[in-house]
Amino acid sequence: MEHVDDLSARSHQWIRSGDLVAGSTEGSEKTQPKSGAKSNAKQGDKPAAKSTVTQPQLGFLGMCRWAWTQLTTMRVALILLLVLALAAIPGSLLPQRIQDPGRVNTFLESNGAWGQFLDTIQMFDVYSSVWFSAIYLLLMVSLIGCIIPRTKQHWKAMRSSPPKAPRRLSRMPGYASFTSAQGDAETREDADEAFLDAAAARLKKSGYRINRQSDHIAAERGYLRETGNLVFHIALLMTTLTMAIGSLFGYEGQRILVEGETFSNSLVSYDSFEPGSYYDADNLPDFRLKLDTFTSTFDDQAAGNQFGQPRSFDAKVETTADGKTESHVLKVNDPVRVGGVGVYLTGNGYAPEVTVRDAKGDIVQSGPQVFIPDGGDPGYTSEGVIKVPDSAGTQMGFVGVFLPTAAQNQDGDLV
Structure with a gap:
């Protein structure tokens, strides 16, 4: 079996029954065995199985460390910030209960099953939903875990001196050399000191941190970024x-x-009230607010789509807190602070004067009735409910639609 002995020294070799075949990365060779030669290869023999590498097991603690490492990277923090911005989009496209419960109810009535589905996944309570809070908390944890180590490392780097210059500048990718002035040793030493002083002043002026040594100056910058x-x-x-x-x-x-009504900051005075998880409603600050007048202006000079667009909403209010009364002008995105509370102007509408008489002609009820405008109608089409106390043993209620900008055409139809 001299052929077998010669071929066994090569790499990637194998023997199979029948012909003797030698293979390697350099090629393959097929050799017929000599007559009378015996072979130990048996029919059906398989090559030895390759040894497998056993990977280390992370375990539960290892997985937790890996997850924490990934969560506290700046890349993940930026991704979570982007996800949070995307998650806030439905809050600006859909009405929210915390801002306008009336519009939410109108949306649910108009959209049926689709509205119920959106309500199920908390699309009308986006900023207090479970999924938005989860993204919010993950972002906070990621920022804290990312900022603290980086701040500590950055603080140490800023307080440490720049590293000394290497002995062989020729090993650096960029360097320059020159010969100092000729003269005796004392003259050259004075010239070198003057040169180092000038270099230190120039580097400091350029914003470098310097490390002055006897024979060189090391300088670095770039921490401001x-x-x-x-x-x-x-x-x-x-x-x-x-x-x-x-x-x-x-x-x-x-x-x-x-207009003309006064609000007292008590729980029963609110139309809707949503306290925080740890807020005690018994600790409401004591103040009063009176709405004197409300003025809205619309553009009646522009052409095209800009005609009739709102331009300003001004509410003149009078606040009383700690025995002190002040006058303010409340505007959109310009709140008034009173008693440590921010008062915002979030909407406006109409309250038509309604008079209800009984069968005898006596006035049962008279006064302004609030009508809630439909948020999607720029013409302030509003709906309202009028409750009438018992009159002649009969309790009455009215549901009405108020059209403040409606007009009649020549046929008498509303347009």
């Missing part, structure tokens, strides 16, 4: 924490006021 990144993320974290604290320890309420 990382400082800006950390300041941005710390500000983002503080904003996120502030919003979370406000939603947990604050409250939001709504009240519709008609």
